[in-house]
Each structure stands twice: as C-alpha cells, then as structure tokens.
Amino acid sequence: MSVHPPLDPAHDVEQPAYRGRWTRRVVAVVGADRLAAVGAVVLLLIVAAAVLAPWLAPYPDDARSATHSLEALQGPSAEHWFGTDRVGRDVLSRVLFGARTSLTIAAAVLAIAAVVGVFLGVVAGYAGGWLRDVIMRVTDVFLAFPALLLSTALALILGPSVTTAIIAIAATWWPWYTRLSASMASTIRGRAYVDAARCLGVSRGRIVARHVLPNSLTPVLVQLSLDAGGVILTAASLSYLGLGAQDPTAEWGLMVQQGQSLFSTAWWVAAFPGLAILVTAFCFNVLGEGLRDALDPRRGNR
Template sequence: MTSTAILPTFVPVGGSTVSRIMRVLRTDRLALLGLVLIILVTILALFGPWIAPFPEQGYGETSVENRGLAPSAVHWFGTDQLGRDILSRVIIGTGPALTISLFVVGIAALIGVPLGAIAGYRGGWLDTVLMRVTEIFQAFPPLLLAMVTVAILGPSLTNAGIALAISWWPWYARLVRAEARALRDRPFVEAARATGVPAWRILPRHILRNCLTPILVQATVDIGAVVLAAGSLAFIGLGAQPPSPDWGLMVAEGRGQIFTAWWISAFPGLAIFVTVLGFNLLGDSLRDFFDPRQVKR
C-alpha cells in the first residue's frame, strides 16, 4: 500500500485557497457584505471605548439634563430615559456581545466535538450511550434550557454564557459524529489502522482534521445565533444586568416608550440585526465555498 493512501482529504483544488476566497468575495456581494459587517463589529468590539463619543455614559454614567433626547448632531442615536448616549452604549456593548458569543461557541465546540468524534469513530455501545445523553439535552429547546439554567445559577452575563454553552454543545456532537461515521471507513483511515496507528492519534490527525470545515461553518453561523440568544435572555432579565451596555437589556429598557422614544430600543435592536446578518451571510458563503458538491467559483 503506497503512502499516498493515508493522506487526508483536505487537499486544495484549482489554485490556492486564499485566491479562490478572494474570487468569491469579488463575485458574491452578500459574502462581501457579511465580511464587511463582521470586520465592523470586530473593530467596535476592540476599540469601542476609544470610538464612543461619550464612553463614560456607555458604561452607565447618567445625565439628568439630557434625558430622552431624540437623535441629533450631538447624540446621533439619541439618549435614553437616564440621559445616557445610545450610540456610546451600542458601541461599547459590542464587546460583551461578541465576547459572550465566542465564549459560548468555544465551550460548546470543546464539549461537543470530542464527544461526537469518539462516538462516530468508535460506534457500538459507546456511540449509543453518548448519543442518548446528547438527545436528552436536545429534547429541551435551547433557549428554554438556558433559561432554566440561568434561573438556577442566577442572572448575569457569565451565567447566561454558561447556560447557553450547556444548551449548544449537542449540535456540535451530532454534526461531528455524522462526519466521523462517514470518515472512519475511508481508505486513508483504514490504512492508518492497518499500519497500527492507535485511535488516539487517528482521531485528531485524520477524523477531526477533516471535520474542520463543517465545524467552522457551523461556528460562524452560531456566533450570530448566540448574540440573538444572549440578547433574548437579557431582554427577560436573565442575562446582563443594569447598568451593563447590553443590547438585549437596552431593548428591554426602551420597550415601554417604543412609541414616544423609539430610538432607545430601535438602535440596539438594529445592532443585533446587523451582527446576526453579517455572521449568517458569511456562514452561508463559507458553506457553499467548502461544499464539494457545489460548483467552485
């Protein structure tokens, strides 16, 4: 058996991956839009305190004389019922929103990916046990399970992240399990087993390595979904607590004045929409780009 038989299937086709990605961005306007939105959100998350026009108000400092001001040249997004600049709070709130999303997706992947890989590769009773545990968690709607967990741990941004990670990992376990089952009988995996390579080396080198693409696509879409879920928990009082500049909390604080001071809820809601849209657009483009069944552009 030749050595080429054990090479993984992650082989670039038709030029470098970077050049093909650049061609996709030039031809796919939605992919480019998603990337631009994500870059914008990342810049705001990293440099928010220096970009915000009133950073002290972004962190909760009130201004009684500026309460409920409509959007103007001074306060582009207006002010809330405590006189805080909405634009500053939206900008500074980008950091916690992106941080909690990366935390949740990272923890969910750390739990779900190894379990799914082991279950799919080993099969048998171990696969059955791990998948039954996974199905128990999937039996509950993710947001409902997160609400119950936060209610037990106590409302806070950190506890909301833990709760969402607990409800999110089963999707990665099932995704990787399906990929591992498809890969375990591939020639390069069988060749590795035939040459005496132990399972603990086959899993990372041949199974997980070839699962990176679907994991990357799923994680990209999930980051936007977690932003929405974390905002939902904050909206009902189970996420970030006042005076945190959390988008969901800001929407909740302005819902009672939606017809008289619409900007208090509208702009944080728009921030959630733009962030989720950016990650969804990029995730869909990545899926189409890496899917071998799609025609490469």
C-alpha cells in the first residue's frame, strides 16, 4: 500500500489576503473537474448512507449479532440485494454499518494525526534550532518504518479492536503532517508580514496563531483528503489480519476476510464490501487531487 508523500511546501505558501478566496476556488475548480465532482458526490452519498444506516439497512439487527442459519449464503435477491453471509446475516445491512465503522476509524485517525502532526510541525518550523532538530529526528525514526508494518506491530501489542486500529494507524500517520507543517512554518517564518508583526511587538504565540498556523493548513487539508483512502485501506488490512474490528462488528476489511474462503461459491460475501473499500478510497483520491488543484496558488489567476 502506498502512502501519499507530503506536498511540496514551496508551492503552497498562502498570503493572508488569499484565504478569503478558498471557497470560490474550491467550488470552481472541483466543479470543472468532472472526476473530482463525481468523487465528491459519491463520498457524500457514502457518508449519508453511513449516518442513516439504522434507517436505510433492510435488516439493522444483522449488523450486530443476529444469525439466521436457514438463510445462510443466499445469493443476491429481491429480499437480500447483496445476499447473505455464512450465518445468514444480510450483507447489504452490514456494508452500510461497515461504512460507519470504516469512516469513523478514518476520521479519528486523521484528526489525531493532524492535531499532533501540525502542532509539532509548527513548533519545529517556527522555533527552529535544537527544538526543530529533536522533533524532526523523532519524526524521522517513525518514518523509517513502513506504515503498515508498524501499525501491525502496535496492533499485535495492544490487542485487536477498533480502538486499537485507530491508535496503531494514528501512531504511524502523524509524522507526515509534522514534516509537512514544519516545512510550511519554516518558510512562512521568513515572510514579510511575519517580520512586520515581530517589529510591531506582536508576541510569538499570537504570530503563530494568526499567521503561521492558518497559512500552514492549506496543504494539510489537501493531504487529509488524499490520506483518507489510505487510512481506510490500512484499517481494512488490520481487520483482514484479525487485528482490527472483531465480529460481530461490521467492518469492510473484516467482511472481506470472512468471505475470502467462500469466494468460489458465495462471491457476494467478500465482493460487495471489497467494492465499497475500492470505491471509497478511489473517490477520496480523486477529490484530493481536485482540492490540490483548487488550492494551488499557481492557479490563483485562473
């Protein structure tokens, strides 16, 4: 699994007056990019389906511990659109509730990674000196390990659960945001408006809060959208290996694992959750590419 590298900070530094045009540019550029627009619409539908899962699922109880042995491994039909699994649970209901689990994991991981990474990166980039060296060396240690391998090792130590998956993945994802934010903050620190604020006697904390931090967030927002698909894939991988969500929790990776041995006779058990992972990750990627174009200052005059 590939992880998107941090964006190039040299092209993403934003002036304060530029922030007011974010919304217009995002709407205009993403709207002009048909693939990004389709990705955004599909993601909205997936999020809506996850939120409304208790009302949309034809068999809400099947997402939990209900079993119907007489209906096991029935193919797609008018009664069960996505068929049933080996214990008779409705696959469509579990896919809808699995969206809740997968998106919750992704949101939690990215929130933790962004908060920790941006905080450390801004501190390192603006303070400089030995503090930057210490933070960046610790960051480099985490980046030296493959993300999935380190997440798997942490999940083995902590024990399998959704909470474990969130902690294990977040522990490997924050360094990307630290490095990205540090590069941005270091560049912004030398800008004329920051120098002017220092000459006026503005405190360091106020400069960071008013100028450095807001202007460091543009590439972070793009990186979040690009990373969401990767987090969902990593969470699914951990569940597939038995280190993430556990039955009867509905989670896409776990559902794929439960259906892999049945693929030749009951393909729908693994195919539909696998398709959900593929579509969601793809839509996050194309939306992220669209946002990167929309927030690129080089497109400012277009």
